[in-house]
Amino acid sequence: MSPGEIDVIVRVAGATLLLTVSAFLWLRGEARTGLFFLPLAVCLCGFLAGNTPDAALRLGGIAGDAARMLSGFAAVFLWLFCLSVFDRTFRPRGLVLATGILWLGIAAVDRGILGEALASKGLSWALIAICLGMVIHLAWRLIRDRPGDLIDERRSARVLVVLLLGGQLLADLLIDVVMGLDWQPRSFSIVQNAAVLVFTGWLLHLQVRPSEPRPAFAVRSAVDPAPVQITLSPEAIRLRERLRVLIEEERIHLDPDLTFDRFVALMGASDRTVRLLINQQLGHDHFRTFLNSHRLTEARRLLADPAHRHDKLISIAMDSGFASLASFNRVFHDAEACSPGAWLQATLGIARAPTVTEWGTMPPFETRSADS
Numbered sequence: 109m110s111p112g113e114i115d116v117i118v119r120v121a122g123a124t125l126l127l128t129v130s131a132f133l134w135l136r137g138e139a140r141t142g143l144f145f146l147p148l149a150v151c152l153c154g155f156l157a158g159n160t161p162d163a164a165l166r167l168g169g170i171a172g173d174a175a176r177m178l179s180g181f182a183a184v185f186l187w188l189f190c191l192s193v194f195d196r197t198f199r200p201r202g203l204v205l206a207t208g209i210l211w212l213g214i215a216a217v218d219r220g221i222l223g224e225a226l227a228s229k230g231l232s233w234a235l236i237a238i239c240l241g242m243v244i245h246l247a248w249r250l251i252r253d254r255p256g257d258l259i260d261e262r263r264s265a266r267v268l269v270v271l272l273l274g275g276q277l278l279a280d281l282l283i284d285v286v287m288g289l290d291w292q293p294r295s296f297s298i299v300q301n302a303a304v305l306v307f308t309g310w311l312l313h314l315q316v317r318p319s320e321p322r323p324a325f326a327v328r329s330a331v332d333p334a335p336v337q338i339t340l341s342p343e344a345i346r347l348r349e350r351l352r353v354l355i356e357e358e359r360i361h362l363d364p365d366l367t368f369d370r371f372v373a374l375m376g377a378s379d380r381t382v383r384l385l386i387n388q389q390l391g392h393d394h395f396r397t398f399l400n401s402h403r404l405t406e407a408r409r410l411l412a413d414p415a416h417r418h419d420k421l422i423s424i425a426m427d428s429g430f431a432s433l434a435s436f437n438r439v440f441h442d443a444e445a446c447s448p449g450a451w452l453q454a455t456l457g458i459a460r461a462p463t464v465t466e467w468g469t470m471p472p473f474e475t476r477s478a479d480s
Contacts, residue, residue: 154178256395
């Protein structure tokens, strides 16, 4: 089999697989995963269509122009997909959203959407700089949130993703500087195409793979009894009681600086035992979501309490354990699909005087802070 045939097989098979998986995700009901994966898959198909040194094997005409344009968008959608894989509450907001839009605009101009005159202005180097920033941001997010990740395989993968993407970026940058942006031997293109497909497939595996198996019953909170009768070991009973004390009596979730390591120490059990308790029995994939669920419960209680009817929202947020009003508004809106004031009106029929800090009157895209 000649190198040209291998080149064609890798690219055609890769594009077919990407589109097939995208369709499968939607048919399977994985709407959120499909929402992030579909644009990445389409852009990677464009990348595969043109990533070959043999001009005769590339698409021509309008289809070729479209593939070239889409390939320029692949990096930003890979970045967003990576963020969504490791944070199931991720939404493009604030600086992330602005960076994505900036990349799409520069990439479109670089690919000639406004004419070849602007496309030859060296915008590729601006994209390389932005790409470096995206990799640094992704590395920071993955390492920062790693301790609280309750799924073993995903937690272990965080460091590997940082090393792989960082290594790939440095290698590409070194090649561009030393060999030039147009250097593209066939063997390099084939390896690059295959590596992109393998890496994307691995990320998809992490995204759609079920988390740690859960028991048949659903535990509604840290203190409610299980809906069905089960036999718990003495150690499990002790842990559940300890969790009840920490949440109901000591109310440790109201501490905005609470870390997973400190929580494990307070539980008096091993790291893995506590992770399995929160993931398997309580259904949370990250320690942050576990804390925020209890903080939201406290926030709802304060909002509905007549004694706190005239408290400012920032006071409600701080008293509920959130580190900032922005994170409180974001988490509340993600959970209830409305602002705290609108929730209070809809749930209890209580009108709360709107303020500039209500979700509806503040910028809807905020940078995600460490506590959210």
